[in-house]
Amino acid sequence: MRLPTRRRSSTWHTVRGAGNSGIENFLRRREYICVPITDWLRRRRSGAYVGSARFIVSGAPQDPTGLVFVTTYGFVYPVFGPAMRQAFRTASADQLGQDHGQDREAEHTERGSATRGTAEGREQLQALGEQLLKHSRFIYSVMGTERDVRIVENALEAAGVRSSTGVDYHLMVRNADPIEIDHAEPQSALSSLRVRRAGPADAERIYPLQRAYELEEVVLSPDHFDPAGCMHQLRQALRNQVVLVGETNGTPIAKAATNARGFAWDQIGGVYTARAYRGCGVARRLMQHLLAKLSTEGRRTSLFVKTNNPPACALYHRLHYREKHPFRITYYLGASGRSS
Numbered sequence: 001m002r003l004p005t006r007r008r009s010s011t012w013h014t015v016r017g018a019g020n021s022g023i024e025n026f027l028r029r030r031e032y033i034c035v036p037i038t039d040w041l042r043r044r045r046s047g048a049y050v051g052s053a054r055f056i057v058s059g060a061p062q063d064p065t066g067l068v069f070v071t072t073y074g075f076v077y078p079v080f081g082p083a084m085r086q087a088f089r090t091a092s093a094d095q096l097g098q099d100h101g102q103d104r105e106a107e108h109t110e111r112g113s114a115t116r117g118t119a120e121g122r123e124q125l126q127a128l129g130e131q132l133l134k135h136s137r138f139i140y141s142v143m144g145t146e147r148d149v150r151i152v153e154n155a156l157e158a159a160g161v162r163s164s165t166g167v168d169y170h171l172m173v174r175n176a177d178p179i180e181i182d183h184a185e186p187q188s189a190l191s192s193l194r195v196r197r198a199g200p201a202d203a204e205r206i207y208p209l210q211r212a213y214e215l216e217e218v219v220l221s222p223d224h225f226d227p228a229g230c231m232h233q234l235r236q237a238l239r240n241q242v243v244l245v246g247e248t249n250g251t252p253i254a255k256a257a258t259n260a261r262g263f264a265w266d267q268i269g270g271v272y273t274a275r276a277y278r279g280c281g282v283a284r285r286l287m288q289h290l291l292a293k294l295s296t297e298g299r300r301t302s303l304f305v306k307t308n309n310p311p312a313c314a315l316y317h318r319l320h321y322r323e324k325h326p327f328r329i330t331y332y333l334g335a336s337g338r339s340s
Contacts (some may be wrong), residue, residue, distance in 0.1 A: 012131050015055040018044040022062035023055055026250035031265045032302045033145050033171050033325065034079045037069045040261030043240070056131045058084060058124070067153065070131065073141030074332075076132065078148040085120040088151040105320050128152070129159030139332040145171065153330055165220065165334040169304035171327040176295045180317070181288045182281075192280055195289045198245040198255070200238045203231065206245055206262065209255050210234045213272035217306075220331060237270070242293065246273075246286050255276045256286040258294070258301075266294055268303040271312075289320055 018041045031038050040279065043050045052072045061064040066080035087258060101292030131141065132155065139161065142152045148167065152324065153163055175233075198206055211230055220226050224327060237243055246254035268290070271323065273283045304327040305312045 011058045012127055013061050015057055015061050020061055022064055028062050028263055031262050035260040035262040035265050035267035035302060036076055038259035042263060054135060070136055070145050074138045076139060076142040078144050080148050080154045085147060094162040125155045126158045129155035133159055142330045146328040149330055163330045166328055166330040168307045169327040170307055170323045171304050171325045172321040173302045173324045174321045176298050176300045179288055179291045181292055192248045194247045195244055195286055198238055198243045200235060203235050203238055206252055207231060207234060209252055209272055213270060243292050244286050246282055254282045254286055256290045266299045266301050269300050284315060
Protein backbone atom coordinates (compact mmCIF):
# COMPACT_ATOMS: atom_id res chain seq x y z
CA MET A 1 0.00 0.00 0.00
CA ARG A 2 1.55 3.29 -1.12
CA LEU A 3 0.91 6.38 0.95
CA PRO A 4 0.39 9.91 -0.44
CA THR A 5 3.38 12.21 -0.37
CA ARG A 6 2.92 15.14 1.98
CA ARG A 7 4.98 17.62 3.97
CA ARG A 8 5.61 16.51 7.54
CA SER A 9 5.71 18.78 10.56
CA SER A 10 7.68 16.05 12.38
CA THR A 11 11.25 15.15 11.52
CA TRP A 12 12.84 11.72 11.46
CA HIS A 13 16.55 11.33 10.77
CA THR A 14 18.28 8.17 9.60
CA VAL A 15 21.65 7.54 11.26
CA ARG A 16 24.05 4.75 10.38
CA GLY A 17 26.96 3.44 12.40
CA ALA A 18 27.85 3.53 16.08
CA GLY A 19 29.62 6.87 16.46
CA ASN A 20 26.75 9.15 17.50
CA SER A 21 27.22 10.21 21.12
CA GLY A 22 23.68 11.58 21.40
CA ILE A 23 22.18 8.21 20.52
CA GLU A 24 24.54 6.42 22.90
CA ASN A 25 23.70 8.73 25.80
CA PHE A 26 19.96 8.36 25.13
CA LEU A 27 20.26 4.57 25.25
CA ARG A 28 22.59 4.47 28.25
CA ARG A 29 19.98 6.31 30.36
CA ARG A 30 17.50 3.47 29.79
CA GLU A 31 19.85 0.61 28.92
CA TYR A 32 18.00 -2.07 30.88
CA ILE A 33 15.18 -2.00 28.30
CA CYS A 34 17.42 -2.11 25.22
CA VAL A 35 20.53 -4.19 25.94
CA PRO A 36 20.50 -5.81 22.45
CA ILE A 37 20.98 -2.35 20.94
CA THR A 38 23.80 -1.30 23.27
CA ASP A 39 25.42 -4.71 22.69
CA TRP A 40 25.41 -3.91 18.96
CA LEU A 41 26.86 -0.45 19.58
CA ARG A 42 29.59 -1.73 21.88
CA ARG A 43 30.69 -4.54 19.57
CA ARG A 44 30.44 -2.39 16.43
CA ARG A 45 32.69 0.18 18.05
CA SER A 46 35.23 -2.51 18.93
CA GLY A 47 35.49 -3.45 15.26
CA ALA A 48 33.51 -6.68 15.44
CA TYR A 49 31.25 -7.54 12.54
CA VAL A 50 27.70 -7.29 13.86
CA GLY A 51 25.71 -6.83 10.68
CA SER A 52 24.24 -3.70 9.17
CA ALA A 53 21.69 -1.59 11.00
CA ARG A 54 20.46 1.96 11.26
CA PHE A 55 18.66 4.25 13.67
CA ILE A 56 15.51 6.14 12.75
CA VAL A 57 15.74 9.06 15.15
CA SER A 58 13.17 11.64 16.23
CA GLY A 59 14.52 15.05 17.09
CA ALA A 60 18.12 16.12 16.65
CA PRO A 61 20.46 13.10 16.39
CA GLN A 62 22.64 14.63 19.10
CA ASP A 63 19.65 14.94 21.46
CA PRO A 64 16.99 12.42 20.37
CA THR A 65 13.55 12.19 21.92
CA GLY A 66 13.15 8.64 20.65
CA LEU A 67 14.52 6.18 18.13
CA VAL A 68 13.92 2.91 16.36
CA PHE A 69 16.78 0.48 15.75
CA VAL A 70 16.30 -1.41 12.46
CA THR A 71 18.48 -4.22 11.10
CA THR A 72 18.71 -5.51 7.55
CA TYR A 73 17.25 -8.86 8.61
CA GLY A 74 13.95 -7.41 9.80
CA PHE A 75 14.55 -6.85 13.51
CA VAL A 76 12.94 -3.62 14.80
CA TYR A 77 13.53 -2.29 18.33
CA PRO A 78 11.84 0.98 19.37
CA VAL A 79 12.92 3.08 22.36
CA PHE A 80 10.90 6.24 22.98
CA GLY A 81 11.22 8.97 25.57
CA PRO A 82 8.30 10.15 27.75
CA ALA A 83 7.31 13.13 25.58
CA MET A 84 7.12 11.00 22.45
CA ARG A 85 5.14 8.30 24.23
CA GLN A 86 2.59 10.88 25.34
CA ALA A 87 2.14 12.26 21.82
CA PHE A 88 2.00 8.79 20.32
CA ARG A 89 -0.38 7.49 22.99
CA THR A 90 -2.98 10.14 22.19
CA ALA A 91 -2.55 9.69 18.45
CA SER A 92 -2.67 5.90 18.71
CA ALA A 93 -5.87 5.97 20.73
CA ASP A 94 -7.39 8.35 18.21
CA GLN A 95 -6.32 6.16 15.29
CA LEU A 96 -7.63 3.01 16.94
CA GLY A 97 -10.96 4.71 17.53
CA GLN A 98 -11.19 5.51 13.83
CA ASP A 99 -10.26 1.95 12.92
CA HIS A 100 -13.06 0.59 15.07
CA GLY A 101 -15.65 3.07 13.80
CA GLN A 102 -16.13 4.73 17.17
CA ASP A 103 -17.62 8.21 17.46
CA ARG A 104 -14.85 10.33 18.95
CA GLU A 105 -16.49 13.76 18.66
CA ALA A 106 -17.04 14.10 22.41
CA GLU A 107 -13.46 13.11 23.15
CA HIS A 108 -12.12 15.68 20.68
CA THR A 109 -14.28 18.35 22.35
CA GLU A 110 -12.85 17.49 25.77
CA ARG A 111 -9.30 17.72 24.49
CA GLY A 112 -9.73 21.30 23.28
CA SER A 113 -6.27 22.75 22.83
CA ALA A 114 -4.75 19.24 22.80
CA THR A 115 -6.21 18.64 19.33
CA ARG A 116 -3.18 20.13 17.62
CA GLY A 117 -0.84 17.85 19.56
CA THR A 118 -2.95 14.87 18.55
CA ALA A 119 -2.74 15.84 14.87
CA GLU A 120 1.02 16.13 15.14
CA GLY A 121 1.13 12.77 16.87
CA ARG A 122 -0.82 11.22 14.00
CA GLU A 123 1.65 12.69 11.54
CA GLN A 124 4.49 11.26 13.61
CA LEU A 125 2.85 7.83 13.47
CA GLN A 126 2.35 7.90 9.73
CA ALA A 127 5.83 9.30 9.10
CA LEU A 128 7.37 6.58 11.27
CA GLY A 129 5.50 3.87 9.38
CA GLU A 130 6.75 5.29 6.08
CA GLN A 131 10.33 5.44 7.34
CA LEU A 132 10.23 1.84 8.55
CA LEU A 133 9.00 0.57 5.19
CA LYS A 134 11.44 2.78 3.30
CA HIS A 135 14.48 1.47 5.13
CA SER A 136 13.53 -2.20 5.62
CA ARG A 137 13.65 -4.93 3.00
CA PHE A 138 11.18 -6.75 5.21
CA ILE A 139 9.94 -6.63 8.80
CA TYR A 140 10.11 -9.83 10.81
CA SER A 141 9.58 -8.69 14.39
CA VAL A 142 9.20 -5.66 16.64
CA MET A 143 10.59 -6.08 20.14
CA GLY A 144 10.67 -3.86 23.22
CA THR A 145 8.57 -2.58 26.08
CA GLU A 146 4.91 -3.15 25.34
CA ARG A 147 4.13 0.58 25.19
CA ASP A 148 6.84 1.21 22.59
CA VAL A 149 5.99 -1.87 20.52
CA ARG A 150 2.31 -0.88 20.44
CA ILE A 151 3.30 2.49 18.99
CA VAL A 152 5.20 0.81 16.17
CA GLU A 153 2.29 -1.58 15.59
CA ASN A 154 0.04 1.44 15.09
CA ALA A 155 2.58 3.17 12.84
CA LEU A 156 2.88 0.11 10.62
CA GLU A 157 -0.88 -0.39 10.59
CA ALA A 158 -1.27 3.22 9.43
CA ALA A 159 1.12 2.31 6.60
CA GLY A 160 -0.96 -0.72 5.65
CA VAL A 161 1.02 -3.48 7.39
CA ARG A 162 -0.67 -5.65 10.02
CA SER A 163 1.03 -7.99 12.45
CA SER A 164 0.70 -11.77 12.38
CA THR A 165 0.85 -12.41 16.12
CA GLY A 166 2.39 -11.15 19.35
CA VAL A 167 3.84 -12.67 22.52
CA ASP A 168 3.72 -10.89 25.89
CA TYR A 169 6.43 -11.02 28.55
CA HIS A 170 7.48 -9.50 31.85
CA LEU A 171 10.67 -7.43 31.68
CA MET A 172 12.56 -8.13 34.91
CA VAL A 173 15.69 -6.49 36.33
CA ARG A 174 18.27 -7.26 38.98
CA ASN A 175 21.02 -5.14 40.50
CA ALA A 176 24.62 -6.35 40.66
CA ASP A 177 24.15 -7.64 44.21
CA PRO A 178 26.28 -10.61 45.28
CA ILE A 179 24.55 -13.95 45.28
CA GLU A 180 25.33 -17.10 47.23
CA ILE A 181 25.48 -20.41 45.42
CA ASP A 182 23.42 -23.00 47.26
CA HIS A 183 25.63 -26.08 47.49
CA ALA A 184 23.02 -28.20 49.25
CA GLU A 185 22.22 -31.21 47.10
CA PRO A 186 18.89 -32.68 48.21
CA GLN A 187 18.00 -33.92 44.72
CA SER A 188 19.83 -36.61 42.79
CA ALA A 189 20.14 -34.43 39.69
CA LEU A 190 22.18 -31.88 41.66
CA SER A 191 24.44 -34.42 43.34
CA SER A 192 26.25 -35.09 40.07
CA LEU A 193 25.69 -31.68 38.44
CA ARG A 194 28.80 -29.97 37.11
CA VAL A 195 28.55 -26.33 36.01
CA ARG A 196 31.16 -24.83 33.72
CA ARG A 197 31.57 -22.13 31.12
CA ALA A 198 31.13 -23.40 27.58
CA GLY A 199 33.21 -22.33 24.59
CA PRO A 200 33.12 -22.63 20.80
CA ALA A 201 34.38 -26.23 20.95
CA ASP A 202 31.18 -27.20 22.80
CA ALA A 203 28.80 -26.22 20.01
CA GLU A 204 28.03 -29.75 18.78
CA ARG A 205 27.44 -31.07 22.29
CA ILE A 206 25.18 -28.18 23.33
CA TYR A 207 23.24 -28.03 20.07
CA PRO A 208 20.52 -30.52 21.17
CA LEU A 209 19.73 -28.27 24.14
CA GLN A 210 19.69 -25.17 21.96
CA ARG A 211 17.45 -26.87 19.42
CA ALA A 212 15.00 -27.97 22.10
CA TYR A 213 15.01 -24.48 23.62
CA GLU A 214 14.23 -22.77 20.31
CA LEU A 215 11.47 -25.22 19.44
CA GLU A 216 9.85 -24.78 22.84
CA GLU A 217 10.43 -21.09 23.56
CA VAL A 218 11.40 -19.18 20.41
CA VAL A 219 9.89 -20.27 17.10
CA LEU A 220 6.18 -19.76 16.55
CA SER A 221 5.86 -23.07 14.71
CA PRO A 222 8.20 -26.05 14.24
CA ASP A 223 8.01 -25.31 10.52
CA HIS A 224 9.91 -22.08 11.18
CA PHE A 225 12.85 -23.79 12.88
CA ASP A 226 16.12 -23.31 10.97
CA PRO A 227 18.79 -25.86 12.01
CA ALA A 228 21.63 -24.02 10.25
CA GLY A 229 20.55 -20.70 11.74
CA CYS A 230 20.27 -22.28 15.17
CA MET A 231 23.82 -23.60 15.01
CA HIS A 232 25.13 -20.30 13.66
CA GLN A 233 23.56 -18.34 16.50
CA LEU A 234 24.86 -20.86 19.03
CA ARG A 235 28.41 -20.55 17.75
CA GLN A 236 28.14 -16.76 17.87
CA ALA A 237 26.91 -16.91 21.47
CA LEU A 238 29.72 -19.23 22.53
CA ARG A 239 32.22 -16.72 21.13
CA ASN A 240 30.65 -13.48 22.37
CA GLN A 241 28.50 -14.27 25.41
CA VAL A 242 28.82 -15.92 28.80
CA VAL A 243 27.31 -19.38 28.35
CA LEU A 244 27.17 -21.82 31.25
CA VAL A 245 26.31 -25.47 30.76
CA GLY A 246 25.20 -27.93 33.40
CA GLU A 247 26.30 -31.53 32.91
CA THR A 248 25.57 -34.76 34.68
CA ASN A 249 27.72 -37.79 33.92
CA GLY A 250 29.26 -35.78 31.08
CA THR A 251 25.94 -35.08 29.34
CA PRO A 252 24.69 -31.48 28.95
CA ILE A 253 21.27 -31.22 30.61
CA ALA A 254 20.83 -27.45 31.07
CA LYS A 255 22.21 -24.08 30.08
CA ALA A 256 22.00 -20.43 31.09
CA ALA A 257 23.62 -17.50 29.36
CA THR A 258 23.76 -13.85 28.50
CA ASN A 259 22.40 -13.11 25.05
CA ALA A 260 23.41 -9.44 24.95
CA ARG A 261 26.16 -7.52 26.75
CA GLY A 262 25.75 -3.76 26.81
CA PHE A 263 27.76 -1.02 28.48
CA ALA A 264 26.62 -1.63 32.07
CA TRP A 265 23.85 -4.20 31.66
CA ASP A 266 23.72 -7.81 30.51
CA GLN A 267 20.58 -9.46 29.20
CA ILE A 268 19.98 -13.05 30.30
CA GLY A 269 18.50 -15.49 27.82
CA GLY A 270 18.41 -19.08 26.65
CA VAL A 271 17.84 -20.51 30.13
CA TYR A 272 16.75 -24.08 29.49
CA THR A 273 16.66 -27.43 31.30
CA ALA A 274 15.96 -30.78 29.64
CA ARG A 275 12.49 -32.01 30.58
CA ALA A 276 13.70 -35.05 32.51
CA TYR A 277 15.60 -32.80 34.95
CA ARG A 278 13.04 -30.08 35.59
CA GLY A 279 11.82 -29.38 39.09
CA CYS A 280 15.13 -30.42 40.65
CA GLY A 281 16.69 -26.98 41.06
CA VAL A 282 19.03 -27.29 38.07
CA ALA A 283 18.07 -23.96 36.47
CA ARG A 284 18.37 -22.21 39.83
CA ARG A 285 21.89 -23.60 40.32
CA LEU A 286 23.02 -22.49 36.85
CA MET A 287 21.55 -19.02 37.32
CA GLN A 288 23.28 -18.69 40.68
CA HIS A 289 26.62 -19.47 39.04
CA LEU A 290 25.93 -17.08 36.17
CA LEU A 291 24.81 -14.21 38.41
CA ALA A 292 27.74 -14.77 40.76
CA LYS A 293 30.13 -14.32 37.84
CA LEU A 294 28.36 -11.25 36.47
CA SER A 295 28.04 -9.61 39.89
CA THR A 296 31.82 -9.80 40.40
CA GLU A 297 32.08 -7.71 37.22
CA GLY A 298 29.56 -5.19 38.57
CA ARG A 299 27.05 -6.10 35.88
CA ARG A 300 23.34 -5.51 36.34
CA THR A 301 21.04 -7.85 34.47
CA SER A 302 17.67 -7.83 32.77
CA LEU A 303 15.59 -10.56 31.15
CA PHE A 304 12.13 -11.09 29.77
CA VAL A 305 9.97 -14.08 30.58
CA LYS A 306 6.62 -15.12 29.12
CA THR A 307 3.64 -14.03 31.18
CA ASN A 308 2.19 -17.55 30.89
CA ASN A 309 5.25 -19.22 32.46
CA PRO A 310 4.67 -19.05 36.25
CA PRO A 311 7.50 -21.50 37.16
CA ALA A 312 10.08 -19.32 35.39
CA CYS A 313 8.66 -16.16 36.95
CA ALA A 314 8.88 -17.77 40.38
CA LEU A 315 12.50 -18.80 39.75
CA TYR A 316 13.54 -15.27 38.85
CA HIS A 317 11.70 -13.77 41.81
CA ARG A 318 13.65 -16.12 44.09
CA LEU A 319 16.83 -14.82 42.47
CA HIS A 320 15.77 -11.26 43.42
CA TYR A 321 14.56 -10.11 40.03
CA ARG A 322 11.69 -7.66 40.04
CA GLU A 323 9.19 -6.92 37.31
CA LYS A 324 9.82 -3.56 35.67
CA HIS A 325 7.65 -3.25 32.54
CA PRO A 326 5.39 -5.30 30.30
CA PHE A 327 7.44 -6.45 27.31
CA ARG A 328 6.30 -7.65 23.88
CA ILE A 329 7.50 -9.21 20.64
CA THR A 330 5.21 -8.73 17.65
CA TYR A 331 5.79 -10.77 14.51
CA TYR A 332 5.22 -9.70 10.91
CA LEU A 333 5.78 -12.93 9.05
CA GLY A 334 6.28 -12.15 5.39
CA ALA A 335 5.71 -8.40 5.78
CA SER A 336 7.92 -6.64 3.28
CA GLY A 337 9.06 -3.06 3.32
CA ARG A 338 9.11 -3.17 -0.47
CA SER A 339 5.64 -4.58 -1.08
CA SER A 340 2.94 -2.73 -3.06
